[in-house]
Amino acid sequence: MNHSSPMIETKSLTKHFSQGKNLVEAVKGVTLDVAEGELVALLGPNGAGKSTTLRMLTTLLEPTSGSARIAGFDVSDARSEVRSRLGYVGQGNGAGHNQRVRDELVTQGLCYGMSKPDSQGRADELLTDLELADLGTRKVSTLSGGQRRRLDIALGLVHRPPLLFLDEPTTGMDPQSRANLWDHILRLRREMGTTIVLTTHYLEEADSMAERVIVIDEGTVIADNTAAALKADLAGDHLSLTFETEEAAAVAASVAQQLVTVRETAVDGLIVSIRASEGDSTLPVLLREADARGARALAADITRPTLDDVFLTLTGRSLRESAAAVAS
Structure with missing residues (x-):
């Protein structure tokens, strides 16, 4: 592009x-x-x-x-x-429930100043492109949710x-x-x-x-x-390491705090939780340095960040929780 x-x-x-x-x-x-x-x-x-x-x-x-x-x-x-x-596909369905699928597309083209033959040709083109060709004479109310959304996309694209x-x-x-x-x-x-x-x-x-x-x-x-x-910049990878003793976990946490890629370190009993900007390269260094000090990890795991983690870092709130609230 x-x-x-x-x-x-x-x-x-x-x-x-x-x-x-x-x-x-x-x-x-x-x-x-x-x-x-x-x-x-x-x-x-x-x-x-x-x-x-x-x-x-x-x-x-x-x-x-x-x-x-x-x-x-x-x-x-x-x-x-x-x-x-511009074309706009809103959250609600844009086509009239009692109208036929192809007629809605043709009417949309006419509203944008297209000639009737051009509107009809464009309607047929979009019906084919969006796999709605067999539904052209059906009433909108009989379509499934996915078919209706494809029709909404078609309505938004009629005038190219x-x-x-x-x-x-x-x-x-x-x-x-x-x-x-x-x-x-x-x-x-x-x-x-x-x-x-x-x-x-x-x-x-x-x-x-x-x-x-x-x-x-x-x-x-x-x-x-x-x-x-x-x-990478705002959330970072989450590393979780498990050790045999709390003393070993404390040693590993101390090592982690000295690494430039590590942003946050927390210890909960035998588990060390770390947020790092480059998890793949940080983990081997951390394991090697901790082992050299007598703190050998029993298990290690990397969790990749999500966009929700980004928003949580920025605002202290969750986008997923907001979405769930809207849905309910």
Whole structure:
């Protein structure tokens, strides 16, 4: 992908709401750039400002202050140009339950100013690409959850937008349906070069799919990097070593504290817990140095960090707990 051209540019983007006599600062000066062709995950707990930010970028909310441009067009001054260049797949289903699948796609194309023949051709193309061709005459209400989400993706792509927003696209889907949907999304992205901005509570999706992860909390961006870099720089690997005696565990902890890659060390009886930035290279050195001092480990284990560990390190709170609360 060529990421040289900016698809999204925001500077100090802010949104305030009045709630009675109180002022709610939903978004507090978000500044970010998303290059053409990138797949970016926007993460944060419920109420962090993600949805408000998306609604401003899609022209559904007017910013209180700051600016945002989509494909070079200002979201406040050029709404029609912005809307014609983006697709939006929200958390709810976008198609009418009593409408037929193909008719919904054709109507969507007409709404974007396409001719009827072009709308029909594009509908058939997307039905084939998203494996919905056999369902074109079915009512939307008869589709499975996975089929409906594929239809939502198709509706967002009818006008061939260079930018696609996916707001919790796989929520409520079983693992196989989620995997199938992502296969379709990634294939279409490869073929069309679409820029994708994703919000999700499934951290594994963000970790494996996104080239960049942007974490928002309390209306501000608190982290922005690749998933691998965030995990290495902010969370680190967790090492757990078990020893035969508490004295040996204490010796190993002392050795660990002298290593530059070790960030935290804790001893609980026979077990030494360590957080290190380079677990693979730290563990052999630690075992060798501890053994040289008479502290031979009985067992050792490395646990890789997750994006939830990153958020926990940054805020002291868990994204997974937030997702569970939303689901319940």
